[in-house]
Amino acid sequence: MFHIAICDDSEYDLQEISSALQGLRHLGICxxxxxxxxxxxxxxxxxEGEKSxxxxxxxxxxxxxxxxxxAKAIRTYDVSMPILIVTSTVQYALAGYQVNAWRYLTKPVDPGELVREAAAVLKSQEKSDETCYVVQSNGTVIRRVPLAxxxxxxSSLHTITLHTMREDIEFRGAIRDIDEQLTPLxxxxxxxxxxVNLxxxxxxSSRSLVMVNGDELDISRARIQQLRHALMDEAEREHISSHRMRS
Incomplete structure (x- = not known):
């Protein structure tokens, strides 16, 4: 399920855009x-981190x-959200590229053109989700964090903290679900x-490991041998990937 926001101070234009977007359903896009x-x-x-x-x-x-x-304010919180600008005059179109807009469409919006552009954006987002961890709250996507x-x-009780070099993100969840989803990745x-990201x-060491940010984490004794093998496999994958890039 994709989530689309429409922001326009004209209720008439909101309804027109919403009506045009129904064409996405004919393409099988939910x-x-x-x-x-x-x-x-x-x-x-x-x-507030409530919506993405x-x-x-x-x-x-x-x-x-x-x-x-x-758009400039939004970019301080989300640098990657695709923005499709609609405008009644072309003179403002170039300004849209200052905020990394996907592109602009002129009003009145052509329904076919809007559907084509929206479908292209959502297709690109679907691919992006494959390399991101999607943080959700009550079924609503609030963040997409690149796996890298x-x-x-x-995990602490039912609260998960996702650690990056820049920030920590808390959400409700189960560590076993994250394990099942991300171990193959x-x-x-x-x-x-x-x-952990290998x-x-x-x-x-024999009882703990240190992450690149200096955090030291305990290791379960039962998992240490498997962890060593996993780290060797990860090092081999990175070596192969680096070799391919140089080639």
């Missing part, structure tokens, strides 16, 4: 949509805070409380 009639409401949802979208369709000309100001950025997951459960392990 989605839901959330309407915003002000950029501020959208920014607040993104800033596979696609944002954003009006350029809005009262109080315009589309570019809205993740150091390790830590270069992660390993070293302890009942930890699942590519970010700096040093291994």
């Amino acid at each position: 989605f839901d949509e959330t309407w915003y009639q002000s950029g501020r409401a959208l920014i607040d949802d993104i800033a 979208y596979h696609l944002l369709i954003l009006d350029m000309l809005m009262d109080s805070i315009n589309g570019i100001e809205t 950025d993740i150091l390790y997951f830590e 270069g992660f390993f459960r070293i302890h009942k409380s930890f699942v 590519s970010h392990v700096r040093r291994l």
